[in-house]
Amino acid sequence: MFLRPKHPKPKQNPAGSPPQLAFAMALSLALLLGGCASLFRDKTPDPNATQALTEASWWNDFHDPLLTELIARAMQANPSILSSQAALQQARALRDVKLAATRPNLTVSGSAQRNTSEDGPSNINFRGGLDASWELDIFGANQSAVANSEADLQAAIANLRDVQLSMTAEVAxxxxxxxxxxxxxxxxxxxxxxxxxxxxxxxxxxxxxxxx
Structure with missing residues (x-):
């Protein structure tokens, strides 16, 4: 599906003038695409996304700067934590890929063409289009894949939390x-x-x- 904005007859611009209309056209298409994409963006925050990074702050109750520093260093250098963080990032990326398959695919296009004439001034013609496609999930395969990837993500979050709690307990x-x-x-x-x-x-x- 292509949406072509209606324009009046092209205005004659002196040859070599800045293509301000081209910039305005590109900006309008970008805003249109961003507005359409926001209709399908998942706005529900993941309450567990940061819980694994903050739940283990119990050591602050000791009010011991050295203990806090030691745990912070262990958080940054512990191989098990680094591995769990990488697994969490991978699980989140895979979930996002599966989730994207359930949403419309939007493609925006635009072009500008300058026509010159030996006998007169040049003019610029603009064209823009928006193509949207949506694959229907008739048998629920996409939703099932999203559910499985979400379960994997929650498992990765829980694993990271467990590794962090275990490490902080050992350090403490x-x-x-x-x-x-x-x-x-x-x-x-x-x-x-x-x-x-x-x-x-x-x-x-x-x-x-x-x-x-």
Whole structure:
């Protein structure tokens, strides 16, 4: 199907003038295509798309900048997380491809032609068209493919969330164990200092003859 806008008789433009009408024509066709495409765009946000990236923020409750930094580094460099993120992107792309098959296919075209004459000024002729096609899903194969790809996408989101939670739990556990060992080391150093002080006092008392 081609839609051709009606134009008055072409105006005579001096040879070499800027083709402003060509720009206006191309802009109009682009806006028309964008408006038509927006009618079929899926406006429903995916509530789980960012949940896997934010649900594991529980470590912020510790208010420990070092723990937050360690988890952030692990998020960026952990091979399992990177692999799960790649799988999620692939699943989302495949879902979008299957979803596109259920929507109209719009094609816009446009052209401009300058006609010159030796005896007079030149003129420019414009043509534009919009072609739309829609394959009917009579047996529901496209919808079934969309449902399967959506299930794969949700599985990839869940897998990424599980990997992130597992990784953050391991980092947090190792960090807590480190803090526990540091606390034990501080206690041991304090006890050693106290014992040295007690030994020094005992030696002074012995030197003063206060201890038999």
């Amino acid at each position: 556990l190792a960090y807590i164990q480190l803090r526990g060992l540091q606390a034990q080391l501080d206690i041991a150093r304090h006890n050693l200092a106290s014992q040295r002080e007690t030994l020094q006092i005992t030696q002074w008392r012995a030197q003063a003859g206060l201890v038999t």
